[in-house]
Amino acid sequence: MSERFADIILPLPLANSYTYKIPEELSESVKLGMRVVVPFGSKKIYTGIVRYVHAVPPKVSSVKEIIALLDNAPILRRPQLPFWEWIANYYMAFIGDVYTAAVPAGLKLESETTITLNSDFEADAPFSEKELRIYNALSDNKPHSIKELTRITGFKTILPTVKNLMDQGAVSLSEELRAAYKPKRLTCVRLADDVTNDEQLQTIFDLLHRSKKQLNLLMVYLELSRHLTKTGSREVSKKELLEQSGSSAAVFDALVEKKILHTYSKEISRLDSTQTALQPLAVLNSFQKTAYRSLLSQLKEKNVVLLHGVTSSGKTEIYIHLIAETLKLGRQVLYLVPEIALTTQLTQRLERVFGNKLGVYHSKFSDNERVEIWNNLLNDKGYEIILGVRSSVFLPFRDLGLVIVDEEHESSYKQYDPAPRYHARNAAIVLANMHGAKTVLGSATPAIESYHNALAGKYGLVELTQRHEEIELPKVQTVDLKEAYRKKRITGHFTDELVEKITLALSNKEQVILFQNRRGYAPYIECKQCAYVPRCPHCDVSLTYHKHFDMITCHYCGYTSKVPANCPSCHTPSLQTKGFGTEQIEEEIHALFPDAKAARLDLDTVRTKKGFEKIIRDFESHSIDILIGTQMVTKGLDFGDVSLVGILNAGNLLFYPDFRAHERAFQLMAQVSGRAGRKSKQGLVVLQTPETDHPVIRQVIAHDYKGMFATQMRERHDFRYPPYFRLINIIIRHKDAGVNNHAAALIADELKKLLGTRVLGPNNPPVGRIQNWYIKHILLKIENAASPDAVKEIIRNVVSGIQSDGRFKSLQVNYDVDPM
Structure with a gap:
């Protein structure tokens, strides 16, 4: 038999796959999408994915062999490999980076083999x-x-x-290594094999008449297992038996030793498989029916349709009807949401209709849970709908029929670090096309690019302008912060107007959401004597003060330090906080409203899956009266009794140095405003700002998305930004500032020779050093008519030419295509 070879993708930042010889004994077994163990370099072993199988030997003197095959069948399905290749090509990432991002760690073996x-x-x-x-x-x-x-x-x-x-x-x-994913096992209990009738049981009862604790445990087992009933027995776990009987492990062990009870182990799912009582589809109101029929009609003509529906218009119910139609065809559904917090409420709504057909996938699941979901999909074990965050696009779907991207405008869909820096919305559209599926994008405040594509006819467009049950959009009331400070009509960070409205809402047994887009207690601390500000030793940022832990922390690299008693510069006890975050707001709320129950929803309070769920559940059940949050509270959460939303300083959102700042500010304020006024009454939004006459503030007050869109499109056209131009940001890093500056200047100069005024920079980013890496940016603005592939090839050639210079051996260059 002629020699056979396999090109293997490794979980490393490598552009190409590497060719290995297939051992003769594996020659018929190795197939595309399977995992193999291969040597790489002199000492390392990795799990690779088979990309191609062929008979063409590589042009090298010696070819390494595949060490072992880990699978009997591929772990990838059509069209996952072409999808990986598209991500790598479009986002200028290495195929190895895509593999690392796509496959759960439990399915990869690395150098610690x-x-x-x-x-x-x-x-x-x-x-x-x-x-x-x-x-x-x-x-x-x-x-x-x-x-x-x-x-x-x-x-x-x-x-x-x-x-x-x-x-x-x-x-x-090692077998432990082969199975980095370990199935979860449960110890169960059964009666000894020779106990088959009531007479034998009676003999055992007589034997135990002096051992009351053992007899009690046995009786509880029989009750739990329903052994003596006509319905037959059920499995009883050791844990359940001990809990229900109140017995100790020693009493249990005594019954096992007497060979009355036997234990055995069984594999169980880590995922909640409790079957809920299914409910029929909700009846759509007249506005929803019109939108639903229009969606179905447009999906026949277009592959992508944008559903532009105001907050609380009932988009989720429309999605549920679309999902039901797709399942009737025997096809699968991917329902993307931007935040883990959103999955909690949506899971309950979808489970009520679809039961165990629903699977949930996000980063707060353990690695073993993610492997289990992957394997369940791969082996067609029940999941027909996946509700998940951006990484869900990499799952092994059998046959996608529908992709829903909810809150499609959200920047959380963009992966920033590490590579691949993909946008899940755009990637999901490509994935859907590869499956021959349809995509529905939904938002009350669509991304400028999406709305532009819809108006241009590239996407279909359905608009839903009425809230569910015809509830009015919330009234937005602005409060001038400058005037409040001048007239001393402010307590802490709460104007008298906002305090009055909170008091009224609480007296009516209604709930309040307060939005402050910064976590921690204060953005920084400063010495009032010498103006010293503690900064991160590894990053060019001030340290954020967290009062609960009495620590100052870098939100970029995680560096943490105790707050110094005295100023390290002038040695006086003059350190004071500047600015404010959610933690300080929570403290002020407790002081202003001591009888109200308040809680925070931010990264510091919800570091686990259960953390998210508990806060959402407590707010739904009125165990929390006032919810203080960062962007997490803006993202589609649905609470029936929120009558008031307070935005504590809208001015902070308007002046970030980014061309999307005004679009983002409008989206954030409109979305958080949409949490107010559900069920039976119009809500109120109190918007504290020093810029009451700013155009974006006026557009938020008028709920004028189209006005904001028109303003932004004019600016984008004049200044050459998307959707009129494509952007590619080149990120250059080095541990030495001088080397980094020199390399960035050389790259920019070479690119300007070839691409002219399309190249801007090199520039300093807002944070110029992270984890001791100095950073420079070069931004390219490419007209839509230009070939993106040709431009990317020019960039790669220029960068590889600079990196081949020995002075820049340690230079890191990354690419962010369509930066957010």
């Missing part, structure tokens, strides 16, 4: 000296990593020798 002895091995021939030393190093019967074996044996390269030992059957890759 461990080797173990095979206990039943018998040698046919003497070992070489090198083989013997490695074999002896493993003789303690513990798994050892390649790194450990290299240290123990003193050999510089051991992989070829380890491969020889594997070929002889002397050692193997």
Whole structure:
């Protein structure tokens, strides 16, 4: 048989796949999308994904072999590999970066690969000296990593020798390593095999008549298992039995020792599989019906349709009807949301209609849970709908029929670091096309680019202008912060008007949401004597003060320090806080409204899956009266009794140095305003700002999305921004500021020779150093008529030419296509 080779994608920042020889015994088994264990470099072993299988030997003197095949079937499905390749090409990322982002860590083995002895091995021939030393190093019967074996044996390269030992059957890759994903197991209990009738049970009761605790535990087991009923027995876990009986493990062990009870282990799911009572589809109101029919009609003509529906217009119910239609066709649905917090409420709504057909996928799940969801989809075990955040686009769908991108305007859909810096909305549209599926984008405040595409006819457009049950849009009342400070009509960060409205809402047993787009207690602390501000030693940012922990923290690299008692510069006790975050607002609320129950919803309070769920559940059940939050509270949450929303300083949103600042400010304020006024009454938004006459503030007050869109389109046209131009941001990093500046200048100069005025920079980003890496940006503005692939090739050639210079060996260059 002729030699066969496989091109393997490795989970490393590498542009190309690497060719390995397929061992003869695996020649018929290796297929596209399977995982294989391969050596890379002199000491490392990785799990790679088979990209191609062929008979063309690479043009190198020696070809490494695949060490092991990890699967009986591919872990990827059509069209995942082409989708990875599109992401890598469009977003100028390495295919290895896409693999790392796409596949759960539990399905990847990396450089800590461990080797173990095979206990039943018998040698046919003497070992070489090198083989013997490695074999002896493993003789303690513990798994050892390649790194450990290299240290123990003193050999510089051991992989070829380890491969020889594997070929002889002397050692193997550790089973623990092969299965980084471990199934969850449950210890269950049953009666001994020889207890088959009531007479034998009575004998056991007589035997235990002096052992009251054991007899009690046995009786509880029989009750739980329903052993004596006509319905037959059910499985009882050891944990449940001990909890229900109140018995100790020692009492349980005594019954096992007497061979009355036996234990056994079974594999269980980590995922909640409780079947809820299913409800029929809700009846759509007349406005929703009109929008739904229009959606169905336009989806026949267009692959993508934008549903522009005001807040609380009932878009979710329309989505649910679309999902039901798709499932009737036997196809799957991907429902994307921008934030994990949103999945909590949506899960309940979707489960009521679709039950266990729904799967949820996000980063707060453990790695083992994510592997389980991956495997369930791969093996067609029930999931027909996936509700998830941006990484859900990488799951192995059988046959997508519909993709819903809810709150499609949200910047959370964009992956910033690490690469690939993809946008899940745009990637989902491409994925849907690859499956022959349709995409629905939904938002009350669509992204400028999406609304432009809809008006231009590239997307379909359906507009829903009425709120559900014809509730009015909230009234927006502005309060001038400058006047409030001048007239001393402000307590802490609350104007008298806002305090009055909160008091009224609480007296009516209504709920309040307060929005402050900064977590922590204060953005920074400053010495009032010498103006010293504590800064991160690794990043060019001030440290944020967190009063609860009495710590100052960098929100970029995580550096944390205790707050100094005295100023480190002038040594006086003059440090004071400047600005304010959600933690300080919570403290002020407790002082102003001591009888109200308040809580925060930000990254500091919801670091776990259950943290999100608890706060949302408590607010829904009125265990919380006032919810203080960052952007998380703006994203489509649905609470029935929120009558008041307070935006504490809208001015902070307007002046960020970014061409999207006004669009984002409008979206944030409109979205958080939309949380007010549900069910039976019009809500109120109190918007504190020093800029009451700013055009964006006026547009928010009038709920004038189209006015904001028109203003932004004029500015974007005049200043060459999307949707009229494409943007590519080149991010250049080096540990030495001088080297970084020099390299950035050279790259910019070369690009300007080829691309002219399209190239801007190099510029300093808002934060010029992160984790001791100095950063420069070069921005390219490319007209839509230009070939993006040709421009990307020019960029790659220029950068690789600069990086080939020995002075810039350690230079890191990353690309952000369509930066947000």
